[in-house]
Amino acid sequence: MPELPEVETVRLGLDQWVTGRTIDTVEVAHPRAVRRHEPGAAHFVAALAGRTVTGARRRGKYLWLPLDGGDAVIGHLGMSGQFLLRPADTPDEIHLRIRFAFDDDGPQLRFVDQRTFGGLSISAGGAELPAEIAHIARDPVDLAFDDAAFVAAVRRRHTGIKRALLDQTLVSGIGNIYADEALWRARLHWARPTDTMTRPAVTGLLGHVRDVLGEALKAGGTSFDALYVNVNGESGYFDRSLHVYGREGEPCTRCGAPIRRDPFMNRSAYTCPRCQPRPRNGRW
DNA sequence: CCTCATTCCTGCGGGC
DNA sequence: TGCCCGCAGGAATGAG
Numbered sequence: 001m002p003e004l005p006e007v008e009t010v011r012l013g014l015d016q017w018v019t020g021r022t023i024d025t026v027e028v029a030h031p032r033a034v035r036r037h038e039p040g041a042a043h044f045v046a047a048l049a050g051r052t053v054t055g056a057r058r059r060g061k062y063l064w065l066p067l068d069g070g071d072a073v074i075g076h077l078g079m080s081g082q083f084l085l086r087p088a089d090t091p092d093e094i095h096l097r098i099r100f101a102f103d104d105d106g107p108q109l110r111f112v113d114q115r116t117f118g119g120l121s122i123s124a125g126g127a128e129l130p131a132e133i134a135h136i137a138r139d140p141v142d143l144a145f146d147d148a149a150f151v152a153a154v155r156r157r158h159t160g161i162k163r164a165l166l167d168q169t170l171v172s173g174i175g176n177i178y179a180d181e182a183l184w185r186a187r188l189h190w191a192r193p194t195d196t197m198t199r200p201a202v203t204g205l206l207g208h209v210r211d212v213l214g215e216a217l218k219a220g221g222t223s224f225d226a227l228y229v230n231v232n233g234e235s236g237y238f239d240r241s242l243h244v245y246g247r248e249g250e251p252c253t254r255c256g257a258p259i260r261r262d263p264f265m266n267r268s269a270y271t272c273p274r275c276q277p278r279p280r281n282g283r284w
Numbered sequence: 285c286c287t288c289a290t291t292c293c294t295g296c297g298g299g300c
Numbered sequence: 301t302g303c304c305c306g307c308a309g310g311a312a313t314g315a316g
Contacts, residue, residue: 002310032293036312061310079293079309095294115293117310159287168311176309266290267309 002077004139004173005216006236007061010083013231014056017085017107018065022052024103033097033113036074036132037121047122048073048100059129060136060172066127074130078117084110085231139173140210141217151202154194161197162190162269165209174209177222177245180270182209184244189276190262190269196284215241244270 002010026048028034028041037044052068063083065073075083084093085107098111098120111120123130138145150171154164164170165179174182183190185208188201216222221236230236239246243253248261252272262269 076310078311080295113293114295115308117293157286163288166310265288265309267307 003175006221027099072126081113081118
C-alpha cells in the first residue's frame with residue numbers, strides 16, 4: 001500500500017526523529033530484510049556502527065538515510081514495511097526485522113515488515129542519490145519533474161495508461177490506489193492506449209495525479225488497516241476520500257453507477273463504467 | 285530499447 | 301470448526 005504520500009509521511013518522521021543521531025548497534029532479526037545488501041547481514045551490521053545519520057530523503061517510493069562519510073542506508077517499505085520509533089523497553093514487534101539503537105537516550109528505530117517485500121541495504125557513496133535507485137524517475141511532486149518530457153514519453157509508449165502510471169522509470173511514487181483515483185478524476189479508462197492520448201489529455205491526467213497525491217499527503221496517507229502507519233504508529237485517513245479504489249459494487253460518487261473491478265496485472269483496476277467507459281468498437 | 289508475465293511473502297476472509 | 305484458496309501488490313528479473 002505505501003505509495004508516495006505514505007512514504008513521504010514516513011520520510012518526514014525519519015527526518016524529524018533520526019537525523020543527527022549516531023547509530024550505536026544494529027540488529028538484523030530476519031536476513032531476508034537485507035537480501036538486497038549484497039555483502040550480507042554481518043557486513044550491514046558492522047558497517048553502520050558509529051555512523052551518524054545526516055538526513056532522510058526519498059525518490060519515488062524509495063527512502064534513504066545519508067550517513068556521515070557519504071554512504072547511505074536505502075529502504076523500501078514494499079507492501080507492509082514500517083519504520084517505527086520505539087523506546088528500548090518496548091516489546092519486540094512480531095514482524096520486527098531490523099533494529100537500530102543509537103548512542104543517545106532516544107528511541108530505537110525499528111524496521112517492521114509482515115510480508116517482507118520491503119528491505120534495507122547500504123549504498124556505498126550513495127548519500128546524494130544511491131546508484132541502486134538512480135533508474136527511478138522523479139515524482140510529480142518533485143520541483144525538477146519535467147512535465148513536457150513526461151507527456152512526450154507517455155505518448156511514445158505502446159501500452160495502457162495505467163501501466164504507464166505504474167512504471168517507476170517513467171514517473172515514480174504512483175501505485176495501484178492513486179493510479180485508479182487519478183484515472184477516475186481524469187475520466188480515463190485504465191486500458192486507454194497511451195499512443196492515442198492527446199497532449200492535453202496526458203497533461204490533464206498529470207494534474208490529477210498531482211492533486212490526489214497532494215491531498216493524500218495532507219491527510220497523512222491512506223490506510224485500510226494497521227499495516228501502513230507513520231513512525232509513531234499512527235494511520236492516515238485519506239481512505240475516506242477514495243472514489244473508486246476498493247469500492248467494487250458501491251455507487252460512483254459522481255454518477256451513481258456501481259464501481260467495477262477488473263483483473264489487471266495480477267491485481268485489480270477499479271473504474272466507474274459510466275465515467276470511464278471503454279469503447280464498444282475498440283476505437284478510442 | 286522496449287513490453288509483459290512471473291516471482292517473492294504473509295495474513296485475512298470467504299466458501300464449503 | 302477447520303481447511304483451502306484467492307487476494308492484497310512493488311519491483312526485480314528474464315523472455316521474446
